[in-house]
Amino acid sequence: MNQKEFLDIVLPIKNNLYRLARRFLISSDEAEDAVQEVFLKLWKNKEAIKKYRTPEAFAYTMTKNYCLDRLKSKQASNLKIVHTNFENKTDLEKHIEAKDGVSLLFKLMETLPEQQKVILHLRDVEQLSFSEIAKITNTSQANVRVSLSRARKKIKNLLLTQYNYGVQ
Amino acid sequence: MEYSKISDLLDVYFNGETTLEQEKSLRIYFNSNQVDPRLKPYVVLFDAYNKAGQEVHEGSLILANKNRVFHPWTTSAAALVISGVAVAAFMNFATIKAEQEKEALTAFKESKELMYLMVNELNKGTKTLSLVDQFQMHKNKYLK
Numbered sequence: 001m002n003q004k005e006f007l008d009i010v011l012p013i014k015n016n017l018y019r020l021a022r023r024f025l026i027s028s029d030e031a032e033d034a035v036q037e038v039f040l041k042l043w044k045n046k047e048a049i050k051k052y053r054t055p056e057a058f059a060y061t062m063t064k065n066y067c068l069d070r071l072k073s074k075q076a077s078n079l080k081i082v083h084t085n086f087e088n089k090t091d092l093e094k095h096i097e098a099k100d101g102v103s104l105l106f107k108l109m110e111t112l113p114e115q116q117k118v119i120l121h122l123r124d125v126e127q128l129s130f131s132e133i134a135k136i137t138n139t140s141q142a143n144v145r146v147s148l149s150r151a152r153k154k155i156k157n158l159l160l161t162q163y164n165y166g167v168q
Numbered sequence: 169m170e171y172s173k174i175s176d177l178l179d180v181y182f183n184g185e186t187t188l189e190q191e192k193s194l195r196i197y198f199n200s201n202q203v204d205p206r207l208k209p210y211v212v213l214f215d216a217y218n219k220a221g222q223e224v225h226e227g228s229l230i231l232a233n234k235n236r237v238f239h240p241w242t243t244s245a246a247a248l249v250i251s252g253v254a255v256a257a258f259m260n261f262a263t264i265k266a267e268q269e270k271e272a273l274t275a276f277k278e279s280k281e282l283m284y285l286m287v288n289e290l291n292k293g294t295k296t297l298s299l300v301d302q303f304q305m306h307k308n309k310y311l312k
Contacts, residue, residue, distance in 0.1 A: 015224045018224065105212055123191075127192075127221075
């Protein structure tokens with residue numbers, strides 16, 4: 001496999017991997033580093049990629065595991081402090097109210113267990129099918145549905161509590 | 169879309185049973201400006217997912233440029249080079265040792281000769297010293 005073939009497989013999912021890494025590591029720099037590391041690892045094992053039916057799922061799983069390792073490692077002890085507020089200036093005026101809500105929602109997402117966080121992200125942000133998510137997380141589709149439902153409900157409850165505080 | 173329909177769809181959504189199509193319609197509804205006031209809390213939810221989906225990796229990626237080719241003979245070549253270096257080093261070491269032995273031997277011979285010379289000179293000295301004894305003897309005779 002030459003560089004071009006390799007890049008044809010992995011480059012389209014570069015941003016997807018980055019977003020997943022960002023959900024875990026929060027800091028955008030850390031997430032970019034994570035993607036870089038994952039790409040290097042994939043490149044080193046490029047012959048093995050051919051054997052996988054879905055290299056994308058493999059890359060996702062690798063990113064997830066890499067991020068979890070990062071969080072567990074000692075290096076990450078000061079990682080949690082780094083928090084870049086979520087900003088998207090283009091439609092800032094339109095959703096000034098919602099902007100606080102967006103960063104709030106990501107904070108709420110952080111309280112979820114790892115598996116639920118991954119599933120929620122893959123479904124609601126990346127819009128992957130249940131079968132794809134099941135492959136990435138190495139569980140059954142039924143399990144994915146259950147975890148997803150739990151994650152969504154948890155986020156909903158947290159969100160409604162926060163929202164009601166604001167109103168009262 | 170009317171409130172009851174969206175509300176029902178939301179329930180299905182929270183049960184994790186919506187299809188991707190249904191979720192898409194929910195996203196479109198909540199990102200529009202006609203959200204029912206009763207559903208306002210959920211705007212944030214879909215807005216956040218929408219924005220999270222727009223994040224992009226801006227840095228460039230570095231891959232090892234050279235496609236390294238690993239030939240099976242590289243190991244044997246490496247082994248040959250290493251053994252060659254080892255043999256050369258050993259031979260070099262052996263010659264160095266022989267030279268050192270030679271040098272040590274000549275140094276030993278030279279120092280031996282020097283010792284003889286020194287002993288000769290010393291013997292001469294002791295001979296002349298006996299004269300001092302004679303002088304002492306004769307002096308004692310006269311100066312009691």
